[in-house]
Amino acid sequence: MGKIFIAFAGKKSSETEITLRLSPTIEYWNLQNIDFDTFVDLVKKAIHPVHDNITDDRYAQDTWKCDVKQLYQNEASFGLLLPTPATDRNYGYHDAALHALNLFSPAFLYPIFHVDDLGCSATPHLHTSREYGQTVRDQPDVSKHFRTENFVKYYEKTFGSLDYFGRNRDLGKTWMPNDWRLCWMHTLYGDLRGYQNTAKIQGTFLKECVDLCVILEALFFDEKAEKETPMLRALLHCLFGKRQGIGSKLKQRTAVLVGSFRSGIPNTIYDLYDLRCKYVHGEIFRKMKGFDDGSPTGKDFDFLEKATSYVRYLLIAYTFLYVQRQDIGVKNDEIVPLLDAAILDCTLRKKIQEKSQEILSLLPTN
Numbered sequence: 001m002g003k004i005f006i007a008f009a010g011k012k013s014s015e016t017e018i019t020l021r022l023s024p025t026i027e028y029w030n031l032q033n034i035d036f037d038t039f040v041d042l043v044k045k046a047i048h049p050v051h052d053n054i055t056d057d058r059y060a061q062d063t064w065k066c067d068v069k070q071l072y073q074n075e076a077s078f079g080l081l082l083p084t085p086a087t088d089r090n091y092g093y094h095d096a097a098l099h100a101l102n103l104f105s106p107a108f109l110y111p112i113f114h115v116d117d118l119g120c121s122a123t124p125h126l127h128t129s130r131e132y133g134q135t136v137r138d139q140p141d142v143s144k145h146f147r148t149e150n151f152v153k154y155y156e157k158t159f160g161s162l163d164y165f166g167r168n169r170d171l172g173k174t175w176m177p178n179d180w181r182l183c184w185m186h187t188l189y190g191d192l193r194g195y196q197n198t199a200k201i202q203g204t205f206l207k208e209c210v211d212l213c214v215i216l217e218a219l220f221f222d223e224k225a226e227k228e229t230p231m232l233r234a235l236l237h238c239l240f241g242k243r244q245g246i247g248s249k250l251k252q253r254t255a256v257l258v259g260s261f262r263s264g265i266p267n268t269i270y271d272l273y274d275l276r277c278k279y280v281h282g283e284i285f286r287k288m289k290g291f292d293d294g295s296p297t298g299k300d301f302d303f304l305e306k307a308t309s310y311v312r313y314l315l316i317a318y319t320f321l322y323v324q325r326q327d328i329g330v331k332n333d334e335i336v337p338l339l340d341a342a343i344l345d346c347t348l349r350k351k352i353q354e355k356s357q358e359i360l361s362l363l364p365t366n
Helices: 036-046 068-075 094-104 123-134 143-147 149-165 177-195 202-220 223-228 230-240 246-258 265-280 298-323 336-344 346-360
Strands: 002-009 019-021 027-030 076-084 111-116 119-121
Touching: 002 036, 002 094, 002 123, 027 036, 027 143, 036 068, 068 076, 068 111, 068 123, 076 094, 076 143, 076 149, 094 111, 094 143, 094 149, 094 177, 094 298, 111 123, 119 123, 143 149, 149 177, 149 298, 149 346, 177 202, 177 298, 202 246, 202 265, 202 298, 246 265, 246 298, 246 336, 246 346, 265 298, 298 346, 336 346
Parallel strands: none
Antiparallel strands: 002 076, 002 111, 019 027, 027 076, 111 119
C-alpha cells in the first residue's frame, strides 16, 4: 500500500488541531496552523522519499519550477494523507484519489499540490488553484466533511474503485466492457468541475445538461440488454400503458438502484432527460423570439444543481454495485440487465438497494 498527500485551498477552518488521525491510514492536516518548513518535515516522515536525491528543495519547488512554498503560504487550507493501491510506488495516484474525494464532496475541491515519494508537485493543479483564487468568496468550507468517520468509511469502501478514476492502462488489458464504461464516465463527471465557476447563462446550462445525460445514458443503457429483454419490455408496456422511452427506462433503472435514498431522484432524472431532449431536438429554440431567448432562470439552475448531485449519487452507487457485485451473486459484468431483472424481482431489488445504501448513506447531506 502506498501513500499520497493532497493539499487544498479553502476558507479558514474552525479546526484547531494541527493533525487529526482519522484512521491508521488516513489523516487530516490543518495546514493553516503549520508553517512550510514544519510541513516538509512532517510529510517526509509520512511519505518517505524514494531515494536520497529527493532533497528539501524538491518540496519547495517542483520539477516544472513552480514555487510550491509560495503557494503553500498563500493558499493552503487543509490537506489529507491517504492510502493508495500502489505496491511498488507512491506516485501517479493523485488524480484517482482526488476524484474519489470530489465524488464524496458536495462541491468540487481545489487542490494546490500533492506529495508522493518524489516530493511535491504543484503544476498539475495550477489551473484549479487559479479558479479558486478567482472565486474565493463564493466557495463553501467543505473541509468539515473530511474530518468525519463517514469519510473514512467511504474512502475505505471506495478503495477498490480507485483505478477506474485514474484510467490505469495496465489494468485495462484485462478490463471488461463495463470497466471501460465506468472509467470514461468517471472521467466525464470529473470534467463537470469546469461548470462550477462558470456564468449562469444559456450556453453553460445546455452543455451541462447534455453532459449529465451522456453519463446517465452510458451507465443505464446497454444495446445488448435492450435486444435481449423483449418480453420484459412488453410486460412493462402492459403495466404502464405506454411505450417505454429512454426517459422512462432511466427513471425505472435509477429507482431500482437507489430505492428510497433521496426519493426524488427518479423523477428528477426523468425531468432532466426531458429537458435535454427539448434542447437537442430543437423545441426550446422554436420558442425563441426577439429578446425572449428562453434563458434559464435561477429556478432552472437550482434544478440543474440538484440534478448534478443526483448524477453523482448514481455514479457512486453504480460503481460500488459493480465492484461489489459478487456479494449479490453476480458473476459477469452486466449491470443493466441486473437492474431490469430487479424491476419485478423484489428479493434482488432489495439486495441491490441495500448495497447502494451501504455507500450512499456515508455521503454528506449538505
